Amino acid sequence: MLNFNIKSLKIGNLTAKLPIIQGGMGIGISLNNLASAVANEGGIGVISTAGIGMCEKDFSTNYVEANIRALKKEIQKAREKTRGILGVNVMVALSNFADMVKTAIDEGIDIIFSGAGLPLNLPKFLDKTKDTKIVPIVSSGRAANIITKRWLEKYDYLPNAVVVEGPKAGGHLGFSVEQISNPDYALEKILVDVINAIKPYEECYGKTIPVIAAGGIYTGEDIYRFIKLGASGVQMATRFVTTEECDASINFKKAYINCKKEDIGIIKSPVGMPGRAIVNKFLEDVNKGEKKPYKCLFHCIISCNYRKSPYCIAQALINAQKGDLENGFAFAGSNAYRAKEITTVKELISTLKKEYNNALNK
Structure with missing residues (x-):
């Protein structure tokens, strides 16, 4: 077995052996099959809730119920396949945001990741009997500060972690067209910005809030680089698409x-x-x-x-x-063109470990 000289990722009382979160990809790209495979390898597997009811017969006529039903099925199927850590991605911009959050919590999901807007009211869906962790996805230190401040003032709740997503990600981006190519908004810069925004809350409340880097991270060398910059882990999506387990065609x-x-x-x-x-x-x-x-x-x-x-x-x-x-x-993310073949999640994780170790030992 390859020795992977890297710290695990701790989010509250959850510990992922690999500091890798598989990014949520809608519609239907990351469902139970991909999420459970990543969780089985020690990472955090994520089911995307966007359009999750697409395979339900009444998706177009009973949109809300079809999505609730499908999310329950996907979480339950994933749980049958893994004992690892599972999350869901729920975009704030979804018209059924509240239904997806409530359903995921009721199904006992480990983590909810939420971006595409500011999830200012996310803690209100939790109660003392639920142990689901909640993690906002942001694109700036300012957004991280606004969310953290609101959660504390209104719900007395700190984010369990924060994902900072840069402009090289796939799908919808939290940047203007001009910002996407502006070096001032590069992930390297906004990661440090978010870490600095979160640090005062960690010091004031004596709690660790991991900051996770996302957007354009493709290799183990990338993982090494962002962890050296202060990230506690990374979120990767694009590279998991070309695996056998990915739920896409x-x-x-x-x-x-x-x-x-x-x-x-x-x-x-x-x-x-x-x-x-x-x-x-x-x-x-x-x-x-x-x-x-x-x-x-x-x-x-x-x-x-x-x-x-x-x-x-x-x-x-x-x-x-x-x-x-x-x-x-x-x-697709900016590095999608680098994919050359279909592999398995296990083989991909092994490759990432080797790439990380090579960067570490340079």
């Missing part, structure tokens, strides 16, 4: 393997945020104005301007997850 995974660096670009999403995706014919047609207005079946994202949108982003992502890239597209 093989065509979705092949989109990663076949893409080139120049194929990955920033798109304007119907939800009003920039996003990083693999640009394909579907997105090119959208840019040409060839897509027609549609009827919104879900209104899944609060900020989505569905009356003026050229396409339904939920349906496009569902199509992609199922392998229909002609009628959808794949969100």
Whole structure:
């Protein structure tokens, strides 16, 4: 067995042997299969709640109940496969945010990760009988401070950890188009910013609040670099897509393997945020104005301007997850083009360990 000279990641009373969180990827990219596989390797596996009810027969007619039912199923299936640490990702921007949070807590999920907005009221869903940890995802020290201050003032609760996500992540980004390429907003800079924002709370209350780096982290060397900068762990998503256990279709995974660096670009999403995706014919047609207005079946994202949108982003992502890239597209991090083959989670973790150790011993 490869010796991995790295500290474990402690979030409250939970200890992950590997300081690696598998990022939540909707719609349907990270479900029970991927999350349980990562948890079994000592990391933290995460189920994305965005559009999780996509395979339920009444998804388009009974959106709220279908998602609640599906989330229960996914958590229960994951629990059957692992004794490791499991989390869910619940975006603040979801129209069913409260239902997803309540359901996850009722199912005894270990951790809730929440971003795509400020989860200012997240602690209100907890009660003294629940042991679910809550972790906001932020893109600045200012956001970390606002959330922590509000949680303390209103709920007497400190974040159990904080994830800071930089502009190289896949999917929707918490940055303006100008900020994405601005070195002042690089993960290296905002990580230190968040650590400094959290430090006074740790000192005042005598508690450790781990800060986890995310966005563009791809190799074990990257893990080593960000832990040296002060991160307690990392969150990785893109690299887990091209594993056998990832819940996406093989065509979705092949989109990663076949893409080139120049194929990955920033798109304007119907939800009003920039996003990083693999640009394909579907997105090119959208840019040409060839897509027609549609009827919104879900209104899944609060900020989505569905009356003026050229396409339904939920349906496009569902199509992609199922392998229909002609009628959808794949969100991806900036390093997706580096994927060359399908591997297993076990093999990937072993590779990350080797890469980390090589960086450590340089």
